[in-house]
Amino acid sequence: MASSHTRRARLCRTGATGAAAALLLLAGAPSAAAAGIAIPLEPSALAISLYPMENFGEEDFTPVQVQWGGSVVVQLPDGVDATDLTAELLLGEEEAEEPSRIFSTEPSTEMPPPGVLVVTDLGDGELEVEMPVDANLGDSMAILVMEGLTATMTGSELADTGLAYFFELDAAFPATQTVSPAVLVDSSVPCDQYESVCDGIPVTAGDELALSVPPTSALRAAGVGNLADAEVMLLPMDDEEYFHWESVGEEQYVGGELTPELPAETAAEVPPFAAELLAGSAPVTGGAPDAGGASPAAAGVLAADAAPVTAAGHELVEPTLVATGPYAATMTLPADTEAGSHALFISEGDGTPGSRYATTVVFLEVAAAPVVAPAAPVVAMPVNAGLRSDTGWIDDEASGSWPLLATGAGMLLAAGAGGVALARTRRTSGTCAD
Amino acid sequence: MRGLRRRPGRRTLGAGLTALALAGATVLGVGLSPEPLVGSRALVESPAAPGDLPAAVVAATSGEAPRVVPTSPVHLLVPSVGLDLPLLAHTPRRGVINPPALTAGYWIEPYGVPAADPAAVDNTVYIAAHSAGRGSDGFDPLLSADRRDSAVSAGDLVQVSTPEGTADYTVERTARYDKDDLPDAVEVWEAVPGRLVLITCFQRAGARAATENLVVFAVAS
Numbered sequence: 001m002a003s004s005h006t007r008r009a010r011l012c013r014t015g016a017t018g019a020a021a022a023l024l025l026l027a028g029a030p031s032a033a034a035a036g037i038a039i040p041l042e043p044s045a046l047a048i049s050l051y052p053m054e055n056f057g058e059e060d061f062t063p064v065q066v067q068w069g070g071s072v073v074v075q076l077p078d079g080v081d082a083t084d085l086t087a088e089l090l091l092g093e094e095e096a097e098e099p100s101r102i103f104s105t106e107p108s109t110e111m112p113p114p115g116v117l118v119v120t121d122l123g124d125g126e127l128e129v130e131m132p133v134d135a136n137l138g139d140s141m142a143i144l145v146m147e148g149l150t151a152t153m154t155g156s157e158l159a160d161t162g163l164a165y166f167f168e169l170d171a172a173f174p175a176t177q178t179v180s181p182a183v184l185v186d187s188s189v190p191c192d193q194y195e196s197v198c199d200g201i202p203v204t205a206g207d208e209l210a211l212s213v214p215p216t217s218a219l220r221a222a223g224v225g226n227l228a229d230a231e232v233m234l235l236p237m238d239d240e241e242y243f244h245w246e247s248v249g250e251e252q253y254v255g256g257e258l259t260p261e262l263p264a265e266t267a268a269e270v271p272p273f274a275a276e277l278l279a280g281s282a283p284v285t286g287g288a289p290d291a292g293g294a295s296p297a298a299a300g301v302l303a304a305d306a307a308p309v310t311a312a313g314h315e316l317v318e319p320t321l322v323a324t325g326p327y328a329a330t331m332t333l334p335a336d337t338e339a340g341s342h343a344l345f346i347s348e349g350d351g352t353p354g355s356r357y358a359t360t361v362v363f364l365e366v367a368a369a370p371v372v373a374p375a376a377p378v379v380a381m382p383v384n385a386g387l388r389s390d391t392g393w394i395d396d397e398a399s400g401s402w403p404l405l406a407t408g409a410g411m412l413l414a415a416g417a418g419g420v421a422l423a424r425t426r427r428t429s430g431t432c433a434d
Numbered sequence: 435m436r437g438l439r440r441r442p443g444r445r446t447l448g449a450g451l452t453a454l455a456l457a458g459a460t461v462l463g464v465g466l467s468p469e470p471l472v473g474s475r476a477l478v479e480s481p482a483a484p485g486d487l488p489a490a491v492v493a494a495t496s497g498e499a500p501r502v503v504p505t506s507p508v509h510l511l512v513p514s515v516g517l518d519l520p521l522l523a524h525t526p527r528r529g530v531i532n533p534p535a536l537t538a539g540y541w542i543e544p545y546g547v548p549a550a551d552p553a554a555v556d557n558t559v560y561i562a563a564h565s566a567g568r569g570s571d572g573f574d575p576l577l578s579a580d581r582r583d584s585a586v587s588a589g590d591l592v593q594v595s596t597p598e599g600t601a602d603y604t605v606e607r608t609a610r611y612d613k614d615d616l617p618d619a620v621e622v623w624e625a626v627p628g629r630l631v632l633i634t635c636f637q638r639a640g641a642r643a644a645t646e647n648l649v650v651f652a653v654a655s
Contacts, residue, residue, distance in 0.1 A: 381624040384545055384558065386617030389531040391573070392635030392644030393566035 036208035036330055041360050042217045043187030046156040050163040050181040053353040061270050063168035068134040070175040076125035077183045084148035089117050091139035092273045099273050100139040142167040143274040155218030180354030185222050188361040200365030206335035213327040224358035227329040230348040234317040237341040339368040503537040508548050510539045511593040515575040515585045531562045536571040539563040550599030552654035558629045565637040573634035581638040584608040592652045603630045603652035610636055610646045628654040
């Protein structure tokens with residue numbers, strides 16, 4: 001049976017020895033290279049969950065309407081096998097604490113009253129579920145619970161919570177409805193999200209992170225990992241709203257309820273007998289703390305009114321992810337990120353029916369950015385009046401004395417010419433005096 | 435009595451022609467003299483230096499005509515190129531630096547004044563000197579022997595000695611500017627305390643006028 005606690009992703013545990021090792025790693029870690037700290041997203045395991053997105057209305061759980069005696073076709077996503085499927089359909093009144101009728105693929109006399117639920121495999125992942133006829137019991141609210149589904153994707157495990165759908169039956173509703181549950185893929189790096197000792201990747205506030213999804217990553221095998229449309233969110237792990245610490249022996253574990261429980265006001269919209277089952281179908285995603293992003297939660301139950309600050313007072317930080325390829329992107333940790341353990345949520349997908357939504361959590365051990373002295377303000381230097389510089393000198397021998405030479409020579413020539421004229425005058429006068 | 439005009443006598447004409455010949459010979463002789471004209475100008479114009487510096491002295495080196503070298507208690511030294519020039523003040527006229535003598539360097543006024551403590555100077559100190567391309571005048575040593583490049587480079591020591599002490603500067607870089615561009619080169623004319631800028635012409639030997647200036651940027655060290 002589905003229950004919320006089974007959906008809790010035990011994210012990581014950090015023992016005292018692990019913390020010490022992390023510190024050593026930090027001390028010896030080289031400074032970030034210009035290309036950024038490479039973080040390949042290669043989770044060791046994927047947790048697959050199926051969610052009845054058609055039930056997530058604007059503000060509350062909305063039943064899929066189908067005719068009494070009609071049928072519902074459940075389109076299972078690729079990578080999910082229904083060979084070992086068992087299914088139950090529970091019917092009851094809106095306010096009923098207990099179901100009035102239960103139909104099952106494995107009927108039991110203990111069920112009130114026993115009935116056979118007919119599920120037909122139509123091939124290509126289509127399962128046709130026959131709806132019961134109206135017995136005039138007023139039990140028009142129905143919950144379909146499907147269990148035994150398995151994931152066939154590499155490195156993936158389908159959560160044992162199964163799949164639950166919420167229906168409302170009436171003679172006026174469509175005879176056939178098709179529903180396509182969304183696939184949620186949860187994973188984490190550098191360690192598995194289940195019960196593993198985890199030392200966060202040592203980084204420093206302000207570092208650039210180079211995220212990539214290698215071809216061998218299980219994310220690709222699950223049909224996700226495209227970072228081009230992904231969003232990221234950074235949350236300190238001391239936020240008790242989303243994480244909790246448990247001491248087991250000498251080790252300390254951190255567990256994470258990545259989403260709050262199904263909101264009470266929403267639970268009240270479904271019959272009491274179905275509340276627990278549907279609570280298990282509340283979306284559990286890493287993007288949920290945001291509640292304003294593109295996660296299924298945002299699309300449905302948790303809606304868009306979430307404050308940008310968590311209940312613990314942490315401001316939700318959403319760094320910008322810059323895609324450098326379909327499976328590669330970079331981002332910069334805010335320089336003012338506080339030192340300590342952080343979870344970086346990488347969310348992909350829009351949570352529409354039949355789609356795939358992935359959340360990969362990267363655990364980081366953040367060191368505070370080194371304090372850099374503020375740069376001196378740039379002061380424009382005053383500028384002196386510019387000057388021309390005639391500081392070259394050409395040799396007199398080469399050019400500077402030629403005017404003097406010409407003047408001197410001219411004076412000598414003039415004196416010579418005058419002397420000749422004076423001598424001629426003397427001769428003429430002598431001749432005339434005689 | 436009516437005045438009479440008297441024609442000059444032959445003796446008077448002869449004396450005048452003789453004087454003209456002597457003057458022409460003198461001018462020709464001066465024109466053929468090897469001593470740079472600017473040397474005598476420096477002697478005349480050196481009173482522009484502050485404090486009416488002592489009279490110029492005459493230095494002579496073998497194989498060269500006597501050179502007029504002003505005296506000054508302030509000197510510029512660039513040991514790497516063997517430069518040691520007396521420094522005087524010079525106030526450019528009509529925006530043109532044109533030092534009066536070949537044999538001295540001149541700090542440009544009203545900008546920074548050489549001082550033993552560069553930090554106490556609130557402006558760039560500009561020192562200009564002629565270069566003649568012969569290797570022995572003014573800032574000639576700042577040019578390489580082949581007159582194709584600067585002879586000083588980054589890291590060279592430049593000193594300004596004053597009666598109060600010696601300021602050391604280190605060459606940061608050198609640059610060449612078209613003479614027409616120098617007045618607008620902001621990096622040259624920025625008023626930077628503790629900075630020394632040497633300016634000369636990039637003068638090659640021969641009769642062709644320089645078209646570039648060589649500028650040496652140095653900072654107090």
